[in-house]
Amino acid sequence: MTSTDIQDYIPEDQWPPVSAMLDGFGDQTLPASPALAGTTLSIPTQGGTAVEHVFTDPATVAWDGGSAAYKAIEARPDIFIIDFVRGEGVDGENVTIIWDRNTGAVTTGISRFVTVDGRIRSTTDFTAAHERSSGLVGKRIFYRYSDLESYEHIYLNPGTFTWNCVRGGEAGLADTDRCMMWDVAEDLYIFFWTEKVMTVEAVLLIDLREQRSIGRMFGWDDPAGEPVILPFNSRLSVLNTTEYPQDTHKH
Structure with missing residues (x-):
């Protein structure tokens, strides 16, 4: 049995906290790559300047004024x-490159917290070298994150998608939210x-x-x-791909 069989619309005030997903998703199972150790990458800041990031070893990245543990996954060759x-707590930022x-193309997304009307929300700043895409539009895709967690996505247009938790900690929850997509390589x-209900990037x-899929929330x-x-x-x-009728006749 999945949520599609047993659950109906769930009002926002009955949604669980974001942490409800933690146990079901488990650990990222794809291995870290050591290939970036000894390399340097220049990452733009919100102010428009760039900061040199040095991958000092397979697990540590350093920059002027700080360092952090990182994980690099080689999704396809190179x-x-x-x-x-x-950073920590409300000042924490999640950097994804x-x-x-x-x-040579580098796209960076930096997610951070902001306070809106007294409530902590989130936002992501992008510096994108890849081209915006519509390649997922019309597709309905089923994602198995673990034996416990399954979701589906329906990509409506390049900036809007619908998600639905079929099984797991958010079973029965669904919403339509803002998105963006970029081309990296063929079918990548x-x-x-x-999200507008939960504070999630x-x-x-x-x-x-x-x-x-490989990534983070x-x-x-x-x-x-x-x-x-x-x-x-x-x-x-990929469950299906929607193609709209090409109506050329006049009514």
Whole structure:
């Protein structure tokens, strides 16, 4: 039995906290790559300048004034998704970098918290070298994040998608939220979404060829008053692709 069999609409005031996903998603199972150790990458800041980031070893990235533990996953040959968190608590930021060393293109998403009307919300600033895409539009994709967690996405247009938790901690929850997508390689996309109910920012790679997604969610747990950092990977299946009728006749 899944939520589609047993549950109906769930009002927002009955939604669980963001941390409800933590146990079901488990740990990111794809291995970290040591390939970036000894390399340097210049990452733009919100002010428009760039900061040199040195991957000093397979697990540590350093910059002028700080360092952090990072994980780099080689999604395809010489295409990496890199994640690290800098700062703590409400000042924490989750940095995700997609670096295609075949082309030199680097897209960076930095998720952070902001206060809106006295409530902690989140936002993500992008510096994108990849081109915006519509390649996922019309697709309905089923994602298996673990044996416990399954979701589906329906991509409505380049900036809007619908998600539905089929099984897991958010079973029965569904919403339509803002998103963005970029082309990286054939059948490989950067995908971002932000949620209007929960304080969640997600940045990931969707790989239709390898039938998987790799990424993270960065959110705020209201009851606990702390960030929720959720790296994940999934197995995916394209359920169908919608093609609209090409009506050319006049009514």
